[in-house]
Amino acid sequence: MSIGTRVKWLRRQARRGAGTLDGGQQEFTFRVAFFGLLIGCLxxxxxxYFGLQTGWISMMSLQSALIGFLVSKFFPTPMxxxxxxxxxxxxxxxxTMPLAAGFVGILPALGLLDEERDGVPAxxxxxxxxxxxxxxVAxxxxxxSPPIRKQVIIEEQLAFPSGTATAQLISVLHQIPPPDTTQTVRQRHGYRELDTEEAQGIPDPDTPGMPLEEEHPVAEPEVVDVAPQETWNALIWSFAASGVMTLTAYFFPVVFSIPLFGTHLASEWLWTFTPSLSYIGQGIIMGFxxxxxxxxxMLVGWAILSPVAKHSGWAPGPVGDMTTGSRGWILWVSLAIMCADSLVSLVPVIAEVLYKKVWRGAIVLRDADAVLMDDKEIESPDRLVPMRWVAWGLGGSVVFGTLLVWxxxxxxxxxxxATFIGYVMGGLLSVLGVRALGETDLNPVSGLGKISQLFFAWIQxxxxxxxxxxxxxxEAGAQQAGDLMQDLKTGHLIRASPRAQFFGQLLGSLLSIVVTTTAYTLYQRAYEIPGxxxxxxxxxxxxxxxxxLRDGELPAKSSEFMVIFAVIFGAIAAVKAYxxxxGLPYAKWIPSGVAFAIGFLNTPSFSIARLIGGIVEHVYYTRVGREKGGIKLIIIASGFVLGEGVVSIVSLILRTWGFGVASCWGCGxxxxxxCPA
Structure with missing residues (x-):
């Protein structure tokens, strides 16, 4: 089927579907809203919880779709x-509001201000x-999202691997033909899309660990065992196991603070092990x-740089001290790595935008194919978000937001x-972040936030x-636009109404404001943050x-190491981006600068547990096969993650009511x- 013929067919399907779906009203239903909000609150x-502990959160779109499918089995009519x-x-x-609204970074940072050093109180x-x-910022x-969707999903048809993977999962769960896209997207979770050659039975040599299909037409979805009862059992048992372990660690804290190489290294150098099932689950989801x-x-930061900084006298304080200790010293190296990785990763995106939109803009407008650009939109107008809503919404959110911040x-x-300029920068940086996410599945929000900080150090x-x-x-604009664009990519492939998704995004963001703020306030009352x-x-x-940016003061010798690691990871980021x-198969094995830097930020206890999960994921799919393995391992990992996250609410209530630990045995x-130190 030629491109022109397919476009006409899709538009006929869209017009036909518009009357059936009534502009998306049959998709944005009460039951969908209720259970979407319930899952979202969890x-x-x-x-x-995990963002305040490690600084790392997840969209959990795959898990949301899976749990939503399981919950729908109790509906009188199928979802x-x-x-x-x-x-x-x-x-x-x-x-995702904890990250979008800065509850895991911005607000704790404001609480760390020191009047003597910073000129303002905390x-x-x-x-x-x-x-x-x-x-x-919500x-x-x-x-x-709607105007960016028009550009990156409809016109440029960027991959958005996670959004495409979620669409693949939904097609498998609901037993519908897999979504049709113009490029192959391979994922590690046991479901993938077949490109034209694979659909015709041509072997694909670039897919490691996947059995070759002799014949696999596009019209037939891959068969993955998703028996509801078996899936429920796996999710419930993994959730329960993680929850029980979390409560056990609350009453007996040594369970999550095992001295890895003896008491001395644990107390003096922070080498402990947290055998948390949730972190193992996160490692499975993140991949090896x-x-x-x-x-x-973690090894470079905590086994090499931390001892070097301590013994050289560059960080004379206790290792865990963020001001005078080596943990605070290696923080600067981590910052240099994150900035270099994020900025270099954005270079090809910026170059492509400048080349396509500025240098070749006049040529593109004269190109005959450009006339057909609007034909790529397969949705009818009543299922799209009107641009007047976007204009009023953007204007209102900027004006209203500026007044609220003031x-x-x-x-x-x-x-x-200055706040107004921040919104303008947020809009510009969001475009870059979304494009990077669409091509690499990584939204460099940390680097984009740092760009804004650099700019404001100049203007204020x-x-x-x-x-x-x-x-x-x-960062809020870039992170939120990126996450929502993954969802819009999923909706585009499954033919869900963009307008219904837009309403869902507004509803979810609104409720999450209250939920996130209340949860953060409760955590502040029960725990010291940061603590x-x-x-x-x-x-x-x-x-x-x-x-x-204000003082220019750095710990002793940290600037030299910052430059060295920035150069190294700038080069690594360039090679990885290329x-x-x-589409080179070894690209995923080139170290990620952001993940490498996170290993510096967190103590070894968190990273080791995630490595175990990554090894489990790699060994399982290597031995079983990604197609045969299906999504069972992801279901178990999801239960592990949700178990600790949800049961942590019970721990919070217990601490608020004054119930302390049962025993501090082994916590010397x-x-x-x-437990007291």
Whole structure:
């Protein structure tokens, strides 16, 4: 079928489907909204919990779609694939607010301010102020999504691997033909798309570990065992096991703080092991290459650089001290790695935008194919988001958000004109972030936030609060637009209504403001943030860069190591970006700079557990095969992650009511949460 013929067929299908789906009203239903919000609230608590512990959160779109499908088995009428798309869209919008609104980085960073050093006292927002701040940044990325979708999904047809993988999973769960796209996207979760050659039975030599198909037409979906009862059992038992282990670790903290190489290394150098099933589950979901990069960073940071900085006198304080200790010293090297990796990864994206949109703009407009560009949209107008909604929404969110930020932080925090510029930068950086995400499946939000901080150090010098807030505004827009674009890619492949997804995004973001703010307030009352249990490592990154841009002061000898590692990982990022764009099979094994840097930020206990999960994922799919293995391992991993995240609410309630640990036996190394050092 030629491209022109296929476009006409898709448009006929869209017009035919518009009357049936009624502009998406049959997809955005009460049951979808209710269970999407319920699943999203669980993800919200989970992401806030793990984000404050390690600085790493997940969209959990695959898990949302899977759990939504299982829940739908209790519906009187089956849930359609399009309803499942909208459900997981709502869940993702609800669950990712802890990062979008800065609860795992921005707000803890403001709480670390020191009046003597920074000129302003620590800022601890009240519940109402935190709601106001969240409202200011919660909807800007949502209203950015429709016009960006038009560009990157409809016109440029970027891959968005995670969004495509979610569409593949939904097609398997609902037993419909796999979505048809113009390029092959291979995922490691046991379901993938077949390109034209594979559909015709031509072997694909570039797919490691996958049995070759002799004949596999596009019209037939891959068969994956997703028996509801068996799936429910796997999810429930893994959830229960993780929950029980979490409660056990609450009453007996040594369970999650095992001295890895003896008490001395645990107490003096922070080498402990946390055998958390949730972190093992995260490692399974992240995959072996990412967890390997993280642990390489952990070894370089904690086994090499930390002892070197301590014994050389560059970081004379206790190892765990973020100001004078080696943990604070290696933080600067981590910051250099993240900035270099993110910025270099953006270079090809920026170059492509400038080349295609600026240099060749006039040529493209004269190209005959450009006339057919609008024909790529297969949805009817009543299923799309009207541009007047986008214009009013963007304008309103910027004006309303600027006023809210001014009301919360005042003129001493950030000037209204500076906040407005922050939104403008957020919009520009969002385009870059979304394009990078669409091509590489990595949204460089940390690097984009740092770009905004660098810019505001120039236009509003000396104001640390303004620097952090402006970076948070830019990061919020980029992160939210990117996550929602993955969902819109899923909806595009499954033919879900973009308007229904848009309503779901607005609803999920609105509810998540209250849920996230309340959860964060409760955690603040029960725990010290940042503190031993919730170190909030990304808060130190935000504050550290803001202080550096104001003072220019760095710990002894850290600048030399920052330059060395920035150059090394800038080169690695360039090679990785080239390999990914060329589709080379070894691209995934080139270390990820961001994952490597996360290994510096977190103590070894978290990274080792994730490596175990990555090894389990690699060994399982190598031995069983990715097609035969299916999604069973991901189901178990999801139960592990959700179990600890949800049961942590019980631990929070117990601590709030004054129920302490049952025994501090084995905690002589001083690394147990809840036990005195």
């Amino acid at each position: 993800l919200c608590f989970t992401n806030l 359609t694939p399009q309803e499942n798309v909208v459900l997981q869209t709502i869940a993702v919008a609800t669950g 800022l601890h927002l009240s519940w109402l102020d935190a709601v106001g701040w969240s409202l200011a 909807f800007f990325g949502v209203f950015l 290459p990412t967890t390997l990069s993280m642990n390489l960073g 009301a919360v932080f005042g003129d001493e925090g950030i000037k209204p004109w 010098p000396g104001n640390i609060v303004a620097n952090i807030i402006a970076g948070g505004v830019a 031993p249990y919730f170190p909030a490592p990304t808060a130190y990154v935000w504050l550290g860069l803001a202080r550096l 390999a990914q764009r060329q 190394h001083g690394m147990c949460g809840g």
